[in-house]
Amino acid sequence: MSHNTFGKLLRMTTWGESHGPMIGAVVDGCPPLIPVTEAEIQVFLDKRRPGRSRFTTQRREPDKVRIVSGVFTDEESGNQVTTGAPISLIVENTDQRSKDYSEIKDKFRPGHADFTYQQKYGIRDYRGGGRSSARETAMRVAAGAIARKIVPAMDIRGALVQIGPHSIDYSRWDWNEVANNPFFCPDCEMAKLWEEYLDEVRLSGSSIGAVVEIMASGVPAGLGEPLFSRLDQDIASGLMSIPAVKGVEIGAGFAAASLTGEENADEIRIKNGAPDFTSNNAGGILGGISTGQAIIARFAVKPTSSILRPGKTIDKFGSETEIMTKGRHDPCVGIRAVPVGEAMMALTLADHYLRHRAQIGKGV
Amino acid sequence: MSHNTFGKLLRMTTWGESHGPMIGAVVDGCPPLIPVTEAEIQVFLDKRRPGRSRFTTQRREPDKVRIVSGVFTDEESGNQVTTGAPISLIVENTDQRSKDYSEIKDKFRPGHADFTYQQKYGIRDYRGGGRSSARETAMRVAAGAIARKIVPAMDIRGALVQIGPHSIDYSRWDWNEVANNPFFCPDCEMAKLWEEYLDEVRLSGSSIGAVVEIMASGVPAGLGEPLFSRLDQDIASGLMSIPAVKGVEIGAGFAAASLTGEENADEIRIKNGAPDFTSNNAGGILGGISTGQAIIARFAVKPTSSILRPGKTIDKFGSETEIMTKGRHDPCVGIRAVPVGEAMMALTLADHYLRHRAQIGKGV
Amino acid sequence: MSHNTFGKLLRMTTWGESHGPMIGAVVDGCPPLIPVTEAEIQVFLDKRRPGRSRFTTQRREPDKVRIVSGVFTDEESGNQVTTGAPISLIVENTDQRSKDYSEIKDKFRPGHADFTYQQKYGIRDYRGGGRSSARETAMRVAAGAIARKIVPAMDIRGALVQIGPHSIDYSRWDWNEVANNPFFCPDCEMAKLWEEYLDEVRLSGSSIGAVVEIMASGVPAGLGEPLFSRLDQDIASGLMSIPAVKGVEIGAGFAAASLTGEENADEIRIKNGAPDFTSNNAGGILGGISTGQAIIARFAVKPTSSILRPGKTIDKFGSETEIMTKGRHDPCVGIRAVPVGEAMMALTLADHYLRHRAQIGKGV
């Protein structure tokens, strides 16, 4: 992990600003001979794309991805496959409205990176948030689409499980519902309530936080490294690297603080000839290493900091002032964080899959 | 981050097993001319040492640390100081009771790393948990004692804020109380309740989870890197690397999911000529970079998996069986996680302090 | 160092194939507020550009570089400066002649990476060498142009000192001559001889090896890390990463094997109040750390493997065959390696400059 690079053996480096000519990612260390097309990647980008419903920012970007290196046509199959060389992905920025930036050029929007970027670097590209814009996450989703293909049998899915005070009912969880509403909500009852609630938030010019849950199934036992590249540690690192995330938990998570040893213990039995756990408070990870159960992680997303109400702040000259962020924003940025969370999970697991192969010498 | 190494520029590598001859850490990348003595390090090790009260494991280890490289006497001051060379720290294991390990040699203790280590490596040092023993965290505390000295003015303190269902009352928070009870509890009322509650847990042979809070003050604005070595990300990574931790949050954390944009916004004013935030839901970090406010992180520790009740499990031959872990264990392993959490915070911040100096060219 | 990334704190990642749509580099970790323009970078690219004389490949590429992220206009100075965000550099491939690749598609050209890429990856983009084409070095030169600006007062220059059996006379060294001939030759007499000699080589369809010398002056004392990121080690690593390089030496280099301790010793005196060495067999580096003297490195470049004579080889089906590489090639690829060597030296020194600042806390 370093500056703008994520991963150790499968490495994603993202670059680009919200209002520059383009954004991109370089995915390095990918195994060769993996079939990959722009269309496959586009499917995931489209899930994250803004403007899909009235609950996400109205910025209109086609977000068309181009693969400009690292693939070649396999003569035998006729498929376009990876060659083992770095895969360069590019998305052009098309909707860079020539706004008036005088309002945010010198003032620090509360809750944004404006203040800290200026403190650290002494300069910042303020147009649309520049480098700190959530637009960067489009490239994570694109890179994640490649990562998904590296681990055979792995399936990664995400869902929104809480908006503001309204949590889903886990007993109603239905993965099929996730695609049926604009919230990636697995509980169709709750989706209805959210629609009403979020309209209210949106129309009042406010915003609200959320919780996302990511599940990875088909992950073999044995992935992870002891102590300082624990699988749970690196998943936490990946999810916490998503803008606006303020908390991460694995399995029972914070609820484990209230459990006794008996309640928390996931006992082990043999089922169909294979080890099987009677519960999954561990979230599929013990001692930093995957158990073969589903890996479960959740992360909390803070409310969008840009709201249609004036807030107290200072400017870069050290004077007190007020600011109100106009423009197109997500009332609940947690919604679009779902495909981003899936991508970070995929990248983390694929990286560990390669690391495992290195030390142990075989796939798992 | 790699296998057994934590950090990028300030790198701690730990080694050793619970029942081997010794455990150790190598701290590399430390700036030169920093005064450091074994006695200073010992202070922090003693806070983590087992057997300090009836609420922690009764294993008796003096845990005396030796510095065997990387320091030299500064001629001018007469102090022992770092030389910029790797600092090797060693603690001998003295209380390796020659137990009968036949019970755990082939059986997987639920909640422990036994199953996953065996799956991954095909072998494990089962004596006292071997490499996965929490004993390794002693070396983190030792290394953390050095890290604390790298960032001028930085002060890192930790406290236990929840045991089982019993959370402290934040309005009663008093840092001075932390040293007055065996729980690192800042709320003297709650400490009494915990004493009673934990005696119950302990005598019943059970265990219970906990939540730890770490605060770092005196951290300058500007530490952190955008996107993939965000300060919050690396803090989450460091805390999640502690055995038994299942969740991490920064500032408002998971509570931010229930907040509106207005409630969550930390407005900025000028106070005594410097930027000052009217609240700290951000936990001292915006856009992955420190704001200059106190950095606040919390982590959830699961209940000790070793309990005095038989549990269902399997053995390494694939047969179903039962196991009951005898021996000396912590009823609430969260207590001794407090100094470990402080150490990981110190190591993370010192690493980022060096990284910041590299890119920006001056201290902050 | 990893796959396609060079450097630890200043990191260059290159991507792209010889006959893909474009090639590029991402430079990450660059300090902010450093003025940088496309025109400045272009100067160095033009030195490496093919087709400048009859002694380099006749492939015609304008090699126009674009900076598509990581820079912004500094309000005060009006200059375009770095922002601390990753700098993405792109060069479009324009001269991708639609050649007939049937000859090299299945056959391994001796001396090229064809055989080993196929062995490792099971597939390769054979068009113009694909990823292993020396075209990739254009991006190193572009990145190196940025690296040069990071270390104040540093000046990096390179020269060709040997072609085939013909070495320059060091007593005639004149840096001003380097720009006066198509060989970057500092000895104007030798440049004439080389012209004649290389015409012969070229017209016979053969090729020849060379030696390049790089000198970095203005490098402060103290850069480097002990033992495993020694400055000489990392310079060797950087220069050996250039395609076709077979040897690297620092200061006296291999000649030091024939020297006695007395002959090799660089004695130290005080000159103008500062330490001064009476000779520089060390090449400016002692114990892996810079002395403040000029840093001197040389590297040997093998002859271009593509020659106009048929050679014995095998094809990917395991049959013996012959191959003759037609097309546009450099008779002495060492010539164009000069600006590439300068770039790798600049990147290595700038990286170590940042590393030094990190550990020592101030510029040097």
Add this chain to the structure above:
Amino acid sequence: MSHNTFGKLLRMTTWGESHGPMIGAVVDGCPPLIPVTEAEIQVFLDKRRPGRSRFTTQRREPDKVRIVSGVFTDEESGNQVTTGAPISLIVENTDQRSKDYSEIKDKFRPGHADFTYQQKYGIRDYRGGGRSSARETAMRVAAGAIARKIVPAMDIRGALVQIGPHSIDYSRWDWNEVANNPFFCPDCEMAKLWEEYLDEVRLSGSSIGAVVEIMASGVPAGLGEPLFSRLDQDIASGLMSIPAVKGVEIGAGFAAASLTGEENADEIRIKNGAPDFTSNNAGGILGGISTGQAIIARFAVKPTSSILRPGKTIDKFGSETEIMTKGRHDPCVGIRAVPVGEAMMALTLADHYLRHRAQIGKGV
């Protein structure tokens, strides 16, 4: 590579000073279930041990290695094997003669790291060279002994091929001779000449440089990474990290500068059903990736800087002075560099073997 750590997946971190209580290495990332004993490692340490003949330093150290972590008894075989946990190796320093260091405490010995360490760190452990002592290389040899066991069928051998002006006759090369003389010389005729020559050098209080050649056979085709972790690059990095090394070359090396394309080309044929090269100017590496031929590297070692003649230098107060290094030293430090070079080659190849498995998914 970082400070005191070598390798990416197989990582060796060394620590300790010449006159501290002990020196050590942590080897991390080693695959599990590899049999390893102290006795096996000791064999290699004994080859490097000082005082084996009158041609190496008379410091007497038993250099007994202890493995204090990372191994366990395999129940099935009864062997001590690696567990995948970090392997900590320790060697106690026993012969720390309490010398009078007043001579070297403040003065910088020419050719040593004294000046640069003081410049960089502002302090140094001057006793016996402290951290910069060649004593550190004992730990590399110990770690290398483990690395040798990771790649099946790999065999690594080294020899001294030049002392001062006297190069061996390659036509007389006999690996069996290497153990028959105190120089690791494969040419028994030359060994006799060297004995005479080196006695002269030794008795005159002088020292002399040397060239070492390392050969790795049994290395499968496919190891290496394109462009920035090329196998030749990382071998050069490893060998150049050895103290006193001033040059590294692969295959034909610097001689390639004088070769034509025809002379340099290693043509490929099929022999016994496998690819076979008619020559090995490439030194077993093409495009940064191993060909399956023997890997050949050479490195130049400068003469020992400590000689029994006074030299001009300065002290740390900036005054001009003279110094003569008394004490026990190697007249030709290149001799003992042979086992160190073997170790660095073993570590580099084993690291790349693991890296290859990661990306390609199977052994090679």
